[in-house]
Amino acid sequence: MPPRGRPRNFDRETVLRKALDVFWRKGFEHASMADLTAAMGLNPPSLYAAFGSKEGLFREVLELYRRHGGSGIWEPVADSASAREAVAHVLRQSARAFSHEDRPPGCLIVLAAPQSEGASPAICEILREHRTRNISVLRERFERAAADGELAPETDCQALATYLATLQHGMSILARDGADGATLMSVADTGLAAWDALISRPPAPAPDPH
Amino acid sequence: MPPRGRPRNFDRETVLRKALDVFWRKGFEHASMADLTAAMGLNPPSLYAAFGSKEGLFREVLELYRRHGGSGIWEPVADSASAREAVAHVLRQSARAFSHEDRPPGCLIVLAAPQSEGASPAICEILREHRTRNISVLRERFERAAADGELAPETDCQALATYLATLQHGMSILARDGADGATLMSVADTGLAAWDALISRPPAPAPDPH
DNA sequence: CTTTTTATGTATCGATCAATAAAAAATAAC
DNA sequence: GTTATTTTTTATTGATCGATACATAAAAAG
Numbered sequence: 514m515p516p517r518g519r520p521r522n523f524d525r526e527t528v529l530r531k532a533l534d535v536f537w538r539k540g541f542e543h544a545s546m547a548d549l550t551a552a553m554g555l556n557p558p559s560l561y562a563a564f565g566s567k568e569g570l571f572r573e574v575l576e577l578y579r580r581h582g583g584s585g586i587w588e589p590v591a592d593s594a595s596a597r598e599a600v601a602h603v604l605r606q607s608a609r610a611f612s613h614e615d616r617p618p619g620c621l622i623v624l625a626a627p628q629s630e631g632a633s634p635a636i637c638e639i640l641r642e643h644r645t646r647n648i649s650v651l652r653e654r655f656e657r658a659a660a661d662g663e664l665a666p667e668t669d670c671q672a673l674a675t676y677l678a679t680l681q682h683g684m685s686i687l688a689r690d691g692a693d694g695a696t697l698m699s700v701a702d703t704g705l706a707a708w709d710a711l712i713s714r715p716p717a718p719a720p721d722p723h
Numbered sequence: 724m725p726p727r728g729r730p731r732n733f734d735r736e737t738v739l740r741k742a743l744d745v746f747w748r749k750g751f752e753h754a755s756m757a758d759l760t761a762a763m764g765l766n767p768p769s770l771y772a773a774f775g776s777k778e779g780l781f782r783e784v785l786e787l788y789r790r791h792g793g794s795g796i797w798e799p800v801a802d803s804a805s806a807r808e809a810v811a812h813v814l815r816q817s818a819r820a821f822s823h824e825d826r827p828p829g830c831l832i833v834l835a836a837p838q839s840e841g842a843s844p845a846i847c848e849i850l851r852e853h854r855t856r857n858i859s860v861l862r863e864r865f866e867r868a869a870a871d872g873e874l875a876p877e878t879d880c881q882a883l884a885t886y887l888a889t890l891q892h893g894m895s896i897l898a899r900d901g902a903d904g905a906t907l908m909s910v911a912d913t914g915l916a917a918w919d920a921l922i923s924r925p926p927a928p929a930p931d932p933h
Numbered sequence: 934c935t936t937t938t939t940a941t942g943t944a945t946c947g948a949t950c951a952a953t954a955a956a957a958a959a960t961a962a963c
Numbered sequence: 964g965t966t967a968t969t970t971t972t973t974a975t976t977g978a979t980c981g982a983t984a985c986a987t988a989a990a991a992a993g
Binding site: 519 | 949950951952953954958959960961962
């Protein structure tokens, strides 16, 4: 059954996609409500009735981003066949996604609100948690790999995960600086080569391929 | 001979240091002139007479930053004894500098204006050039190492330099997220271990220590 | 001294910020 | 048709943005 009053004449997800594009290109602080209402085709009162505030709008945009926008980078990590495959996927998919023609360069979660002071503290905290979760996802996969025997038991999974997430976050800066897909992919490939070299267990007594 | 009119009653470098702190903590866009005048102890007309505009002030702050603030990271690269020593210095000095108690976390040049649209285009371009120069400094040192025999002649110095600068830029994000000195140093150490493993010339016919 | 020059303090400029008040319009319930 | 409910449009709100006009104060030059 339809609701009582006058129906909305805009689709919620459609206008959220427009808002995502603005936030992605300009960041949270510098995306003005005038920018957002113009891109979304809404008057301010309609926007505030639907999303509550600029912060509420950004929260819903973030959900959309994680559902459709920047996805495909971190989701497959937990179910990847190996730690190496997870690393390869994260780095290469980031290289592809961050240089996609139809999207703003880099990652919204890394670039939208990098200032610890000044920006909305709640927004900063949400984005920070997302970035921290990236590290945890990698660490948990590495710990499983250490238990499976893919990685040496004494591997510092936390350090490895932090290092790789740091590299991946840096790729957003590189993309925002205008790097093309080939440059980003060369960073990913170098990172992967470094992983292979690092993981080849030099301290182990003898490398056993079985 | 002293100048003709009424002398200034503030020291230029002293107030620039105050401005540096504000820009470093808040970024270019979110540091308001009210923040800056309050921190610098100046009235707006004095500030504008001395520095011309917010952009002009930031340019001078950047010069000060490169002279005294965030220095010690990139300067020694060109004169380092080896490429490995340059890499070790950049990563470890970044870990130390980005977690220094007396300074805001992370690097001003990476964090001050990450938005390509919305922020002042001139400021964005200046910061982008600084980041690009970081890559060039590393690349040139690596090319020299390849000529010296430290690195294999076929080494892709551009890819290596971009990869390392990307990691270092990511460390600013990590620091801004609240990582402590030990965490940053573990990223630096992991990156250095990856370098050592990567550079040990696996494709070469036979490792010759001479 | 008077004149010239530069810096300072007070008060504020128009523009833009995020967010709303109020009334008109469009639907369902009755 | 009438009422109740919700959305839309129009026109603003007070606050803050970066940047200045204006008058006064403090120095050197004559």
